[in-house]
Amino acid sequence: LSIEVHILGSSSATPVFDRHPTSQLIKILHHQYLIDCGEGTQMQLSRYNHKPNKISRIFISHLHGDHFFGLIGLVSTMSLQGRKNPLTIYAPLGLKDILSLQFKYSETILNFPLYIEVVDEASLTTILDKDDHQVECFPLSHRIPCYGYRFTRKQAAPSLIKDRLPENISVQDIIQLKQGHNLVNDEGEVTVYCKDVTQPTQEAVSYAYCSDTIYTPSLSELLKGTTLLYHESTFTKEYESRAQSTFHSTAEQAALVAKNMGVKKLLLGHFSARYKDLSPIQDEARQIFPYSFLAIEGQKFCI
């Protein structure tokens, strides 16, 4: 598996019906990242047997409470549990002030290095770039500054089929082949086709997280090629004007974005407290995009 998305909470601002505010644990290769951290996230991690200290990076979409009120508690617990490894938090301006003030009055000194990176990207930007995966950030349109994130497992380098390689092949030529290039001689003629001596590897796959946001059709073009999309669907279309005035989306709008983006699957979340039964949200989305699923806490979605 390349990317796992573990839903820890998908309620909107008011937690009800045992639904917790937003948080997701992303496992990408051997890395564990958290997206958003509503109140109670540390208890939800514990409930589903995830270890807080395996999380190396946290990505906060925006500073409405249902997306980050659990962060200070989680960070404090990491320290109490003896964490030594650094933690990096990506968040809009303000989070550092908020955490620092709480540490000041509680006279807390963390046991580990905490780095806070301010995100204020005006367009799709790579904020983390590793050999095997990357994270991009992009602006969403909400009542306060708000950002989405896309996590991509890159296509791995092709693996060489050794007994098909020319004898005495140079290190430089091996690097060329591993980067997916053919070998050419001085006259520009191909001497070895990459596809003849390598095995294909799994294509790049990606997961994009869009919450909270007003209906923004241009997201489909911006995030074209995404495999799995989470898009907020706070309301059903019956409340479309309320969605618009509060800078949220309906299930139908989320499905339109997903359909036009060409994703494989859509996850719906950030459910308003008015819905005890969530099936109308899923039904509405599936009218537009059949591969729509409710992001229910405790569930896992894999790519």
Add this chain to the structure above:
Amino acid sequence: LSIEVHILGSSSATPVFDRHPTSQLIKILHHQYLIDCGEGTQMQLSRYNHKPNKISRIFISHLHGDHFFGLIGLVSTMSLQGRKNPLTIYAPLGLKDILSLQFKYSETILNFPLYIEVVDEASLTTILDKDDHQVECFPLSHRIPCYGYRFTRKQAAPSLIKDRLPENISVQDIIQLKQGHNLVNDEGEVTVYCKDVTQPTQEAVSYAYCSDTIYTPSLSELLKGTTLLYHESTFTKEYESRAQSTFHSTAEQAALVAKNMGVKKLLLGHFSARYKDLSPIQDEARQIFPYSFLAIEGQKFCI
């Protein structure tokens, strides 16, 4: 019933084994007050069918996270639920800054008046005085400024037995009797004994909350006459030196304070994450003071 203590959480800093950090809902006559508000308190209120908007006052002991990280979420939810009634929070210096900063970045404007009263009492002081009940505050000894609170339902005014009153009794004399005084004539002789014309009423009862604190024997004298005591017991006596170095108490120490205070019942709480089974804590306290009980979330204690 005069005072009800509803336990919402009694874990110490790290929430484990489905135990939540500290919070208690106090019902005193028709008032509902909250003491401390660890992360997840709003969910715990909901789980046990309490209505956040019936709470008129919140008392915070100190600014360690396990005692107040749930406050910002609870206050935000109160506003989202349309609260109009004022809320008063009593807390050590710093809380106002912490809440204000979060409201600033989330661009939150509350629907109701929020008053924050700074507690910095150097000795036992009445901070709220009503006809039928009062709340006192007193300093505890912890690593950062920390305060205990005592809630007292006052003894009600004696009720008059009308057919035993002298004819044509004056309003002033009735007030004297209701205040518990005998009536005297100009020569200083008693003409009517209060006890002869009034029915006795229930005595004053009180609940004192002491968390977090290092073992402080002088509390017993300070709070003499208290009916029900909650005293932290983070550790068993096996960890007495750790209790001392972290400014916490053992179960034995809590029981000694209760015994010497002469209370009717002791509630133990703020349990360290090292105890999955809490019975050793109760057993240890009962060796000293038999009326010792674990403050388990979901339980209610009545006076």
